[in-house]
Each structure stands twice: as C-alpha cells, then as structure tokens.
Amino acid sequence: MAAxxxxxxxxxxxxxxxxxxxxxxxxxxxEGGAASGLADIVERCPWEACDEVAAEPEGADRFTWSVSAVxxxxxxxxxxxxxxxxxxxxxxxxAVRELARSVxxxxx
Numbered sequence: 618m619a620a621x622x623x624x625x626x627x628x629x630x631x632x633x634x635x636x637x638x639x640x641x642x643x644x645x646x647x648e649g650g651a652a653s654g655l656a657d658i659v660e661r662c663p664w665e666a667c668d669e670v671a672a673e674p675e676g677a678d679r680f681t682w683s684v685s686a687v688x689x690x691x692x693x694x695x696x697x698x699x700x701x702x703x704x705x706x707x708x709x710x711x712a713v714r715e716l717a718r719s720v721x722x723x724x725x
Contacts, residue, residue: 627689
C-alpha cells in the first residue's frame with residue numbers, strides 16, 4: 618500500500634459483527650496511526666452499492682457486518698450480509714480486525 622501524505626486526513630474504521638451461533642456482537646476499531654494504509658482499501662469498497670437495505674444472511678447462524686469509515690469530513694457506512702463480504706470488503710474487515718488485535722496486544 619502507498620504511504621499516506623503527511624497532510625492526509627486521519628482514517629477511523631469500525632467493524633461490528635453480529636449473529637452467529639450465540640447471536641453475540643464483536644467490535645473492532647482502529648484510527649490514526651494504527652489505521653494508516655487503510656484509506657486505499659476504504660476507497661476501493663463499493664459503498665454506494667450498500668445504500669440499499671442489506672440482504673439477510675443466507676443460512677442459520679450466519680453473520681451480519683456493519684462497517685463504518687470516517688476520513689476527515691467524509692463518513693461512510695455499510696451493512697453487509699456474510700455472503701456479501703468479499704473482495705475489498707473482506708480485505709478491509711480482515712485488516713481492521715488484525716490491526717485492532719495488534720494495537721490491543723500487550724507490549725513486552
């Protein structure tokens with residue numbers, strides 16, 4: 618991924634997963650330096666296609682994903698059924714989850 622210019626607005630991305638066997642929610646959030654490099658993925662996601670109501674997840678115990686991204690004054694939000702999480706959506710969700718884990722990991 619290309620480096621962000623010094624004056625580029627900070628990026629904050631939040632991913633919430635709901636559903637599954639127990640119907641529990643999980644939340645991951647990264648912003649600022651931890652989110653550097655995510656801007657390119659955020660731009661590649663088809664946000665406009667998510668303006669419509671998200672499809673229901675196919676099958677029992679499937680997940681629904683809520684993805685929000687803020688970059689400067691630009692805010693975007695998408696609700697996705699599990700079967701819709703592919704391509705740049707999968708890349709963004711996986712990157713946010715991994716970055717959130719690494720930021721939360723205890724420093725030795």
